[in-house]
Amino acid sequence: MAFRAPGPCPQKTTIMIVIQTEKLSKIYSHDFIDVEYGRIKFNWFRRTVALENLDLEVKEGEIFGLLGPNGAGKSTTIKILMGILFASSGSAKIMGRPLGDKSVKQQIGFLPENPFFYDYLKGEEFLDYYGQLYGLPKSVRRKRIPELFETVGLPAHAPNLPLKGYSKGMLQRIGVAQAIISDPKIVVLDEPQSGLDPLGRKEIRDIILSLKESGKTVFFSSHILSDAELICDRVAIVNRGRLTAMGELGHLLSPKVKEYEVIASGLSKETVENVRRNAVKFIERENDVLVILPEESQARELLAKIVQEKATLVSLTPRKETLEEYFIREVSKAPGESKTAGVAGVR
Amino acid sequence: MGKILAIALNTFKEAVRNKVLYFLLIFALLIMGFSSVISDLSIAAPEKMVIDLGLGAIDFFGFLISVFVGIYLIYNEMERKTIYTIVSKPIDRQQFILGKYFGLLITVYVNIAIMSIFFFTVLYFREATQPDVVTKAIFKELGPGKFESVGNYYVYHVQAFFIAAGKGIATLFGYWEPITHHLLRVVFMSAMSLAIITAFAILYSTFSTPTLSAVFTFLTFIIGNLCEDILRYADKLAQKAGGVAQLVGPDKMKYWFAMVATHITPNLALLDKFSDAVHGPWDAKTPTIHSVPIDWVVVVYGITYVAGVLSLACLIFNRRNFK
Amino acid sequence: MRGSIIRTLILWIFFLGFFGYAVSIQHEELKKVRSNQPFEDNLRLPSSEVLKLTALRYDMVAADLLWIRSIQSFGGRGMTNRDWRPVYDLFDKITDLDPGFEQCYTFGNMVIGDEGGRQKEGLGLINKGMFQFSLLRQYRIPFEGMYVANWQMKDVDKARWYGRIARKRADSPDWVPRIVAYLEVQSGAYYIGFDRFLNNFLLAVDANDIGLQSIALNKLKESVDKWNKSLLNKALDEYTSSTGRLPSRIEDLATMPALKNYEVAEISRLVALCERYLQKLSRPELSDDILTSITLPTQAQMNAPIEDTTNTRNMLGLQNLIFRQCLVKRSGIPEEPNGSHYVLNGTLLGTKPTDERLEVIASENGVREYLQNLLYAFRATIDKRKKELGRTPESLREVFYCDPVTTEPFGGKFQYDPKTGNLRSTSAPDL
Ligand SMILES: Nc1ncnc2c1ncn2[C@@H]1O[C@H](COP(=O)(O)OP(=O)(O)O)[C@@H](O)[C@H]1O
Ligand SMILES: [Mg+2]
Numbered sequence A: 001m002a003f004r005a006p007g008p009c010p011q012k013t014t015i016m017i018v019i020q021t022e023k024l025s026k027i028y029s030h031d032f033i034d035v036e037y038g039r040i041k042f043n044w045f046r047r048t049v050a051l052e053n054l055d056l057e058v059k060e061g062e063i064f065g066l067l068g069p070n071g072a073g074k075s076t077t078i079k080i081l082m083g084i085l086f087a088s089s090g091s092a093k094i095m096g097r098p099l100g101d102k103s104v105k106q107q108i109g110f111l112p113e114n115p116f117f118y119d120y121l122k123g124e125e126f127l128d129y130y131g132q133l134y135g136l137p138k139s140v141r142r143k144r145i146p147e148l149f150e151t152v153g154l155p156a157h158a159p160n161l162p163l164k165g166y167s168k169g170m171l172q173r174i175g176v177a178q179a180i181i182s183d184p185k186i187v188v189l190d191e192p193q194s195g196l197d198p199l200g201r202k203e204i205r206d207i208i209l210s211l212k213e214s215g216k217t218v219f220f221s222s223h224i225l226s227d228a229e230l231i232c233d234r235v236a237i238v239n240r241g242r243l244t245a246m247g248e249l250g251h252l253l254s255p256k257v258k259e260y261e262v263i264a265s266g267l268s269k270e271t272v273e274n275v276r277r278n279a280v281k282f283i284e285r286e287n288d289v290l291v292i293l294p295e296e297s298q299a300r301e302l303l304a305k306i307v308q309e310k311a312t313l314v315s316l317t318p319r320k321e322t323l324e325e326y327f328i329r330e331v332s333k334a335p336g337e338s339k340t341a342g343v344a345g346v347r
Numbered sequence B: 001m002g003k004i005l006a007i008a009l010n011t012f013k014e015a016v017r018n019k020v021l022y023f024l025l026i027f028a029l030l031i032m033g034f035s036s037v038i039s040d041l042s043i044a045a046p047e048k049m050v051i052d053l054g055l056g057a058i059d060f061f062g063f064l065i066s067v068f069v070g071i072y073l074i075y076n077e078m079e080r081k082t083i084y085t086i087v088s089k090p091i092d093r094q095q096f097i098l099g100k101y102f103g104l105l106i107t108v109y110v111n112i113a114i115m116s117i118f119f120f121t122v123l124y125f126r127e128a129t130q131p132d133v134v135t136k137a138i139f140k141e142l143g144p145g146k147f148e149s150v151g152n153y154y155v156y157h158v159q160a161f162f163i164a165a166g167k168g169i170a171t172l173f174g175y176w177e178p179i180t181h182h183l184l185r186v187v188f189m190s191a192m193s194l195a196i197i198t199a200f201a202i203l204y205s206t207f208s209t210p211t212l213s214a215v216f217t218f219l220t221f222i223i224g225n226l227c228e229d230i231l232r233y234a235d236k237l238a239q240k241a242g243g244v245a246q247l248v249g250p251d252k253m254k255y256w257f258a259m260v261a262t263h264i265t266p267n268l269a270l271l272d273k274f275s276d277a278v279h280g281p282w283d284a285k286t287p288t289i290h291s292v293p294i295d296w297v298v299v300v301y302g303i304t305y306v307a308g309v310l311s312l313a314c315l316i317f318n319r320r321n322f323k
Numbered sequence C: 001m002r003g004s005i006i007r008t009l010i011l012w013i014f015f016l017g018f019f020g021y022a023v024s025i026q027h028e029e030l031k032k033v034r035s036n037q038p039f040e041d042n043l044r045l046p047s048s049e050v051l052k053l054t055a056l057r058y059d060m061v062a063a064d065l066l067w068i069r070s071i072q073s074f075g076g077r078g079m080t081n082r083d084w085r086p087v088y089d090l091f092d093k094i095t096d097l098d099p100g101f102e103q104c105y106t107f108g109n110m111v112i113g114d115e116g117g118r119q120k121e122g123l124g125l126i127n128k129g130m131f132q133f134s135l136l137r138q139y140r141i142p143f144e145g146m147y148v149a150n151w152q153m154k155d156v157d158k159a160r161w162y163g164r165i166a167r168k169r170a171d172s173p174d175w176v177p178r179i180v181a182y183l184e185v186q187s188g189a190y191y192i193g194f195d196r197f198l199n200n201f202l203l204a205v206d207a208n209d210i211g212l213q214s215i216a217l218n219k220l221k222e223s224v225d226k227w228n229k230s231l232l233n234k235a236l237d238e239y240t241s242s243t244g245r246l247p248s249r250i251e252d253l254a255t256m257p258a259l260k261n262y263e264v265a266e267i268s269r270l271v272a273l274c275e276r277y278l279q280k281l282s283r284p285e286l287s288d289d290i291l292t293s294i295t296l297p298t299q300a301q302m303n304a305p306i307e308d309t310t311n312t313r314n315m316l317g318l319q320n321l322i323f324r325q326c327l328v329k330r331s332g333i334p335e336e337p338n339g340s341h342y343v344l345n346g347t348l349l350g351t352k353p354t355d356e357r358l359e360v361i362a363s364e365n366g367v368r369e370y371l372q373n374l375l376y377a378f379r380a381t382i383d384k385r386k387k388e389l390g391r392t393p394e395s396l397r398e399v400f401y402c403d404p405v406t407t408e409p410f411g412g413k414f415q416y417d418p419k420t421g422n423l424r425s426t427s428a429p430d431l
Helices: A074-082 A123-133 A138-151 A168-179 A198-213 A225-231 A269-278 A296-309 A323-333 A339-343 B002-015 B019-041 B046-079 B082-088 B093-128 B131-138 B153-172 B183-205 B210-241 B249-264 B274-279 B296-318 C002-036 C048-054 C059-079 C085-097 C102-115 C119-132 C140-152 C156-168 C175-186 C190-207 C210-243 C250-255 C267-280 C299-303 C315-326 C346-351 C354-360 C364-389 C396-400
Strands: A017-029 A047-059 A063-067 A089-094 A108-111 A186-190 A217-222 A234-239 A242-248 A257-265 A281-285 A288-293 A312-320 B139-143 B146-149 C262-265 C327-330 C342-344 C361-363 C415-417 C422-424
Touching: A017 A074, A017 A217, A047 A063, A047 A074, A047 A217, A047 A234, A047 A242, A063 A074, A063 A198, A063 A225, A074 A089, A074 A108, A074 A186, A074 A217, A074 B082, A108 A168, A108 B082, A123 A138, A123 A168, A123 B002, A138 A168, A168 A186, A168 A198, A198 A217, A198 A225, A217 A225, A225 A323, A234 A323, A242 A323, A257 A296, A269 A281, A269 A288, A269 A296, A288 A296, A296 A312, B002 B046, B002 B093, B019 B046, B019 B093, B019 C059, B046 B082, B046 B093, B046 B183, B046 B210, B046 C059, B082 B093, B093 B131, B093 B153, B093 B183, B093 B296, B131 B139, B131 B153, B153 B183, B183 B210, B183 B296, B210 B249, B210 C048, C048 C059, C048 C085, C059 C085, C059 C102, C085 C102, C085 C119, C102 C119, C102 C140, C119 C140, C119 C156, C140 C156, C140 C175, C156 C175, C175 C190, C175 C210, C190 C210, C190 C262, C190 C267, C190 C315, C210 C250, C210 C262, C210 C267, C210 C342, C210 C361, C250 C342, C262 C267, C267 C299, C267 C315, C315 C327, C342 C364, C346 C354, C354 C361, C361 C364, C364 C396, C364 C422
Parallel strands: A063 A217, A063 A234, A108 A186, A186 A217
Antiparallel strands: A017 A047, A017 A089, A234 A242, A257 A288, A257 A312, A281 A288, B139 B146, C262 C327, C342 C361, C415 C422
16 A cells, blocks of 8 residues: 655644644535534434544645545535535634634635525635635735736636636636735645546646646546646555555655557568567557557567667657556555446546 | 534525425515505405515515425425535534524515515605605795696606605615604514514424425414414403313313424514504603614524524424435 | 328327316306305305414505405395495404404495394494504494494494493584584483583684684583473473363463472583673673573673682683582573473374473473474464365365364464464464
């Protein structure tokens, strides 16, 4: 198990931990009255365990990805942190203070999953309303709002368009805008890229990177691993409410090359037959073949054969482990679980 | 405070988009308009009919608006998950509840104001278009049996309507004529009782679905209206048995149930000034605002009651999980 | 294709069959309802308590709707069976729902008592209304009760009771006390009637309102007249029962016990008192206009002692004083208030029909008027007969088809001159 507990770290004194959860658990109830008062809980009947003893640490200034398949408990974690839900047990601290502290909330921007906003408000009114909720004075709001529209890359007509006229991508963008309206220190995004086209996903990625550049901590969840892989400093992987792994990407993924992908054309029939036997994956089309070989020696052998038979080497790619593969590996390891269930959410 | 106001205004913006609101409002206005026609069926006291129906419509439709708009306000925020972004902002949940409450109250009061203005306008217009008044206005008597027409019948009616509407608006701000003398006080009391009912609508919607909230609010309204009757019923039970101590079995349960119910539900009858308004005040001791007598105890009662109910709503809402 | 047509047809048949049958059943049921009773009789309302509960706080509106309903019901009944009992229930419930609905009491009483002839129920509504309204307001309700009691039920005492309540209410107009005083006099409460009218009169004197003064003075005269006549009538009864015959002159009654040492108010005395008190308060005297045709005070009356007036500046404050001093104990024939004197009406004396009881004793002027009317009527009949015959009738017998037995009011017989056709009175030949 590649779980790496945050060991003693020399920089710990300088790098602040902004979000920390300890043994966070959440049990959903389906009751008429869903209220939790410490030990008095008004939830007695059907229950769903969504989180179990989750320990997380997010450091200042980093982009932290909370990854996991659908239903893993990512949104639950974020909702607890945002004060939308109350944890059934365990505790969490943001910037060293307990949840629900108003001065802390002032420093947090939040974009929920699949956000729906007041669709009768115009873009500008909407941001103004949220600015008011942050207690921003009118002069600040008037200055900040047009800037925000630019930052998140909304078209020029967006401020005067009611939100019901917004496309999914525009909504996501204005969602990000409302999250950063108060210039927060921490930005929490729940599945910011879900439901967007590749271009939209890239733009959100760019926004996240620029947020980091301006010194903010970004905590976001995603089940789209390739996106996360590109931008995250550290990730945590949750599955079925449990933390599977947490750490820097470089540490989690094994650095060694995992397999070699060779594309060649003009190989002899005999060689092709030979290679096919060793290959993890083999595709043949007319003259071209694509083989993925697990061992370096096998690749060397094939290269020699190519030279020998005067065939053409189209490409040779050594492939390291991707986050996705790591993820599948970890998820399928989880006890009492079929592989497909864990992978279902992965692209 | 600013945040509460922001939420209240946004709530108002949302509420006025609710189509139910307009149906109710139009219906109420129709009833008031038609009260004039209905009163023609009556032999005596047509003004009483108009006033009864008008005041009744203001109160009851105010109530319906408060229920049907109120039950959805918090539910919609949860259903559409807009609450997520709100709660994560640096506001207390109490502020949210208060914002919602005042937003709803603004909605209800704006509607009451519209209905009242219309109601007063109807009254003034009726006054101004009594046949003898109209005749006096559009004919000038030159000598015995000799008249000169000095005005147009229709023009006079249009004019009368606008004047009546102007007076109707002014009535909200304290202007009165004999016919509307005590009516503003009734509207005020209706507003007071609606403040209580609205608080209940908010309370119920903090923990239940719209349908259930509506049912609860209606029940509260009914029990609140019958408060005094239920109490008398309980007293009768006790009297029959010869004292509270003598009560046994189901009667005892009924008695205590009635006692609890009447003491915790609002006594809306206390806020009921209909009959005084229509039949005039019997005692001249009540204090007045712009000559509108106000029962200050009742006002204090209303405010404390609302504060109490809202506190409970906050208590529930504060630890509520939004799923 | 054909299948679907058939299915549609079958559905149509089903629809028409079932629905038509249901409609026909309903039609039969409705027929029953229609043949049963008028619509209003099906109006079965729950009890007032239930109504009040179900109306919540809107019982005023409920009352209004029932009120409109009741008016229609009233109209319907007026045209059909005129059974007012259910309407009474309706009014009863309306006033339970809205106890302040003034018109419902009065209108209800009018419908049920006046129009419907169920006065007891009408007065029941009135009583309920009087109980509901404060003692200070709404004179109309007891006033209506008074009206029905007096003019419908002919129960003067009951009417007087309602009237006294109506009179006390703050919003009762000034004519209510006058009507009530009239009722007092009607029912024989002369003292009270006199007092009430005196109150009116003094008010008018204080207000310097000559018109009202003369009205009130006339009322005062009327009540004193009634008062006197009631005494004289009693004396007449005593005379006839003790002697077994009718008196020939009014003076015959003077010795009867009813006219011994009785108490009565005198208009002459009242006028004297008013003049003297006005003088004392240094106020203008009574206008001459209103002093026409009354018994003017004697010199003795004008010199009679009057009491201290320091407590008041206006005449109304002296009401009790004046009232007390107006009353006089005397024996013999009472003073006629109009400046005339009482005589017996010979024409009516013999017949004595109960309704004209008071008319047997009348003032001289009154009897003269009676005689004049009688002569006028006779002469008109003679003229008519003359035209029919084309000549003057030979005797009164030819005019009246029988011998005229009518005695003249002042005694004696009418004289007929067959030559000229003139009819003359012996006692008053000038007429
Ligand atoms: N409102 C809810 N009521 C009951 N169970 C819920 C509710 N929301 C989520 N769950 C359950 O909690 C688990 C975690 O859900 P969630 O945090 O939304 O997952 P993720 O965001 O990672 O997709 C899931 O098994 C889901 O079925
Ligand atoms: Mg999620």
